[in-house]
Amino acid sequence: MKIASWNVNSLNVRLPHLERWCAEARPDIVALQETKLEDAKFPVAALEGAGYRSVYSGQKTYNGVAILARAPIGEVEHGIAGFDDPQRRVLSATVGEPGSAQALRIVNLYVVNGQSVGSEKYAYKLDWLAKVGAFLAEEIRRHPRLVVMGDFNIAPDDRDVHDPAAWHEQVLCSTPERDALRRLLDIGLVDSFRLFNEDGGHYSWWDYRQGAFRRNLGLRIDLVLVSDALRARCRRAWIERELRTWERASDHTPVVLELEDDC
């Protein structure tokens, strides 16, 4: 069972990449961010042809999240109850046969970027993360088999940063952001990549500018978090770095978690 998260930075542009990667890697569940598509324009038929059901929450130009799965998708929840946010950044669903004990609860997050420390968008980011924390505390209580994945726009620690000195207390790396991520993990989640990789230098995003990918100037900001109930079922976690070399690549690559087959 393979579970993946990928910020595609426009599904219109990246649909061929997604189809190719799904055919090659055959992930069972994929969370997409920055689809930048209104729901009416979501490529349901193309993905069905590739073997995936899809649920989505999108808007024109910005944001947009989707969950694809080879198994049935149910209990779809858009956004966060009681938080009337026009930005489409949160989508949750249960994947698996209805009523099955093997079903997984998936929460897909496109965390606010925050622009720069001290900006209005940064304040919105911290407020948004606090609301997500309250939401996840309830989700994990109702759904112990929980996967929270997405573009977190936070590098968890300095191992996840190519140049920690340059990024020190900058947006995506600042202490308040890392503390906010820590509070999400404290609910009972673990960064699956770190179950298998302790060293630095593994990144999921590289800026389009300055030849950042060629020079491996990246950050690891795309994460697959799993609840304690799933922790012992994790078999392998990795970053699909090779997709960043493809023609017209997204600035992010997929991050993948493999769970035991009976999961």
Next chain:
DNA sequence: ATGGTTGGAGCCCAA
């Protein structure tokens, strides 16, 4: 050097 590249909208904004 406060730069640069990409995507989407529409002649700038967000990342």
